[in-house]
Amino acid sequence: MKLLAINGSPRPNRNTATLMNLIIDEAKIHNSDLDVMWCNLNDMTYAGCQSCLTCKTSDVPGCVRKDALSFVLDVMVACQVWVIGTPIYMGHVSGQLKLLLDRMYGFTGPNKEKRIPPGKKAIVAITQGASEESHADVPAQLKSFFTRRGLETQVVRACNLPASAPFPHFDKSIFEEVQRIGKWLIEP
Numbered sequence: 001m002k003l004l005a006i007n008g009s010p011r012p013n014r015n016t017a018t019l020m021n022l023i024i025d026e027a028k029i030h031n032s033d034l035d036v037m038w039c040n041l042n043d044m045t046y047a048g049c050q051s052c053l054t055c056k057t058s059d060v061p062g063c064v065r066k067d068a069l070s071f072v073l074d075v076m077v078a079c080q081v082w083v084i085g086t087p088i089y090m091g092h093v094s095g096q097l098k099l100l101l102d103r104m105y106g107f108t109g110p111n112k113e114k115r116i117p118p119g120k121k122a123i124v125a126i127t128q129g130a131s132e133e134s135h136a137d138v139p140a141q142l143k144s145f146f147t148r149r150g151l152e153t154q155v156v157r158a159c160n161l162p163a164s165a166p167f168p169h170f171d172k173s174i175f176e177e178v179q180r181i182g183k184w185l186i187e188p
Contacts, residue, residue, distance in 0.1 A: 001186070002035045003027065004079040006072065008086035008097030010042040015127040015161050016085040019170070019178075023083050023123055023156065026182025037075060041096040044068035048099040055106030062115060063106035073103060081121045081185055082151070088128035088135050093142070107149055114150040122146040123181055126157040134159075154181050 005024060009016035028034050046069040054064045063073055076082060086093040093101070107115050124142045128135060139155040146153040156177045158170050 001031055001033060001081060002037070002079040003081040003083060003185075004072075004075050005036060005038045005083045006076075006085070006097075006100065007038070007040045007042075008084065008094045008100070009040075009127075010094065010096060011087075012040045012042065015158065016087050016125060019125045019127055019156065019158055019174070020083050020085040022170075022175070022178045023125060023181055023185075026178050027081070027185045030183055030186040037079070039072055039075075041072075041094075041100060044072075046099060046103075049102040049105050056110040058110055060106075063103050065103070069100060069103050072100065073106070076104075077116060080119065081123070083123045083125060085125040085127070088126060088130065088138060091135050092138060101145065104149065116150050118150055120151045121185060122151040122153045123185065124153065124155045126155065127161055128157070128159050129161055130159065132157070132159040154184060156181055 003024065005020055007017050007020060011017075024036055046067040047065065049063070050065060052064070054060055055062055063070070084097070086097045089095070092098070109115055124139070124146065126139060126142070139157050143153045143155050156174065158174050161169070
């Protein structure tokens with residue numbers, strides 16, 4: 001099974017990446033053949049959707065823009081599982097991830113057909129310094145975004161995380177949720 005980890009945080013080894021790694025490590029416990037590819041969006045040079053609408057023609061399979069995200073979009077189509085991580089900044093996903101989400105517009109064809117092969121799963125790992133009540137709509141929005149594109153989707157969110165702490169301090173419920181999601185990932 002191929003898993004693509006897409007880190008939307010500008011801080012590659014902090015809260016978001018740690019939560020993503022917990023999910024991936026749990027999935028590896030249940031699937032020793034898991035092939036993981038890691039992508040830090042902040043290390044790449046790319047632009048958002050240019051609204052050229054070329055992706056909405058029937059003879060084009062997706063986004064035609066050629067930059068670092070072209071490869072990521074191709075790998076997304078090839079992988080069975082996506083683990084996508086983002087911190088919450090200014091009430092929404094990071095800017096790095098937002099550009100990728102916009103470029104996924106090409107995953108929907110001219111007649112609203114889904115261009116992502118069926119059977120894929122997505123886990124969205126969200127970290128935030130604020131309480132759980134803050135930004136309560138973001139997990140639902142992200143789950144809806146990926147579900148509308150045909151992916152079975154789960155969201156795990158760790159809240160009240162200090163940005164300046166040397167290591168994230170996840171509470172017990174996060175570890176329990178990660179265990180549940182790790183098992184769900186490998187279910188047929």
